Amino acid sequence: MSAEAEADGQSSRIEINGVGKRYGDLQVFKDINLEFREREIVTIVGPSGCGKTTLLRCIDGLLPVNEGEIRIEGDVITQPREGVSMVFQHFGLFPWKTVRQNVGYGLKLAGAPRAEIAEKVPYYVDLVGLKGFEDAYPYQLSGGMQQRCGLARALTMEPSVLLMDEPFAAVDAQTREILQFELLKIWRMRPMTMVFVTHSIEEAVLMGDRVVVLKGRPSSVFEVIDVDLPAPRDRSTLAHPRFTEIREHVWTTLMDEVRAAEYELN
Amino acid sequence: MDRVLTFVNSDRAYVRWGTVLLALLAGGLLWEVVGLQFNQAIMAPLIGDGVDHPGTLPRLGRYLFDDPEYLLSLLQSIQLFATGFGLALLIALPFGIILARLVMLRVALESYILMLYVTPMIALIPFILSILGFDFWPKVLVVYLFAFFPILYNTLEGARSVKPEMLEVAKSFRSSEFAIWTDILIPYTLPFALTGIRQAAGRALVGMVAAEFFLSTSGLGEELQTASRNFDMAGVLATILVITGLGISFMKIAGVFEQKYSAWRGLDR
Known part of the structure; x- marks a missing residue:
């Protein structure tokens, strides 16, 4: 697999038209209209409980929407779609499977030939930096390595859409930073449409080409911010004045709401 | 100190x-x-003097190495145990997982399962006797009933506790129901099921002896009855040792499987 061939990887457009979600009487979000372009990283931030993770699950087809529709490449999503992979905050690894078996899980389900699995699994295990740990079980790995495994499992499917559900929230701060830059590097090798949900404003601005801010109760899209920071993003991005500017902007936007919510409680 | x-x-x-x-x-x-x-009709020693006090171990040796009829009884008992226990395994394991997957079926049957789980199966023997009679199969049913509910109950509780996150991953990766069983439900449930299987082995042994006692006498139950009727306490105790040995062997075998298939469990967070 050469780098050029990978750069031609599939990528899909996602349209979210007037989408709303209810749990019984509780309206989580409503009237969400978004369009994610091909080979774009869109991050979604919002206060906890705003339904950003729920929205991501709707895009994956794990949860049905109550209003509106979500389309990927024109197809209305009613169930998980081929070419869409998700990385979970809870890792979702199977403790009785080795790293190799966990990474090959999706391919095996898709009925991929043995030779293909034997070729792709080691490639992606290596890509996420787990070489040498193929036969380890998840409990033998640190949180960061477990999420590398979760990432490899998603990448092995060579998806056109990668959905990231607060993937680094359960990982310690240093590892988190390392993983962020490694993910960006992997994405540059094979750019796909990536929707990245996070509660970290810093992470949202660092990773996203655009940042979607969800706000309100029920929540809806408050603002979509173009992050005009130079590519490639790396550690130096964090020191860029424009980075600080955008981060502060998002912070102020969200803090109004967090404060309001706090007063509401008092 | x-x-x-x-x-x-x-x-x-x-x-x-x-x-x-x-x-x-x-x-x-x-x-x-x-x-x-004690008098030999009341209690036998372990080794004994071979005259007034015949020992249990010498009798055990004779039973196992110099008594083809006794070995036939032993085989008869093992056959009964294996058939009843095997059927219980074969039915209870998949049934437990199915009940965990189909909420309505579980809700409908839950109270019955709990009732039968706590019912002393020995109390059902008169019905089995009056309805089914004295054949081999009524005895199998007794062993089966003793073993079935511990396996079912533990399997069901295990399968119910599968983490929803794992099922979510399966759904996201477009798993078929069959693959959900082989990738998640079975490996996850196995350690729980094996706990039930270990319990069931002990119970099935009780069922085996009870069936051989109260239905048509056969196997080790019959040996026990005959020895007891002849006030041959060495024979009674030797047969009890044989049954104990069977029980310990089954437990050990189940324990080995339990170790093997639950290695991931204690270490999983």
Whole structure:
């Protein structure tokens, strides 16, 4: 697999038209209209409980929407779609499977030939930096390595859409930073449409080409911010004045709401 | 004092096995002394003097190495046990997982399962006798009933506790229901099921003896009855030892599987 061939990887457009979600009487979000372009990283931030993770699950087809529709490449999503992979905050690894078996899980389900699995699994295990740990079980790995495994499992499917559900929230701060830059590097090798949900404003601005801010109760899209920071993003991005500017902007936007919510409680 | 405590709580292998050996020797000695005090129709010693006090171990040796009829009884019992227990395994394991997957079916049957789980199956023997009679299969049913509910109950509880996150991953990766079973439900449930299987092995043994006692007498149950009727306590105790040995073997076998398939469990967070 050469780098050029990978750069031609599939990528899909996602349209979210007037989408709303209810749990019984509780309206989580409503009237969400978004369009994610091909080979774009869109991050979604919002206060906890705003339904950003729920929205991501709707895009994956794990949860049905109550209003509106979500389309990927024109197809209305009613169930998980081929070419869409998700990385979970809870890792979702199977403790009785080795790293190799966990990474090959999706391919095996898709009925991929043995030779293909034997070729792709080691490639992606290596890509996420787990070489040498193929036969380890998840409990033998640190949180960061477990999420590398979760990432490899998603990448092995060579998806056109990668959905990231607060993937680094359960990982310690240093590892988190390392993983962020490694993910960006992997994405540059094979750019796909990536929707990245996070509660970290810093992470949202660092990773996203655009940042979607969800706000309100029920929540809806408050603002979509173009992050005009130079590519490639790396550690130096964090020191860029424009980075600080955008981060502060998002912070102020969200803090109004967090404060309001706090007063509401008092 | 400290040194005594250190010694008593030592985890060295030779201390451990030495303690086990000593405990067994002490128990055996007690048995021997008590046995020699009584008439042979009331109690038999472990080794005995071979005249007024026939021993249990010599009798056990004769049973196992010099008594083809006894071996036939043993085989008969094992056959009964294996058939009843095997059927219970074959039905209870998949049924437990199905019940965990189909909420409505579980809700409908839950109270029955709980009732039958706690019912002493031995109380059902009169019905089985009056309805099904004395054949081999009514006895199998008794063993089956003794074994079925512990396996079902533990399997069901295990399968119910599968983490929803795992099922979510399966759905996201477009897993078929069949693959959900093989990738998640079965490996996740197996350690729980094996706990039930270990319990069930003990119960099935009770069922085996009860069936051979109360339905048409056969196998080890019959040997026990005959010896008892002849006031042959050495024979009774030797047969009890055989049954104990069977029980311990089944437990050990189940334990080995439990270890093998639950390695991931204790270490999983």
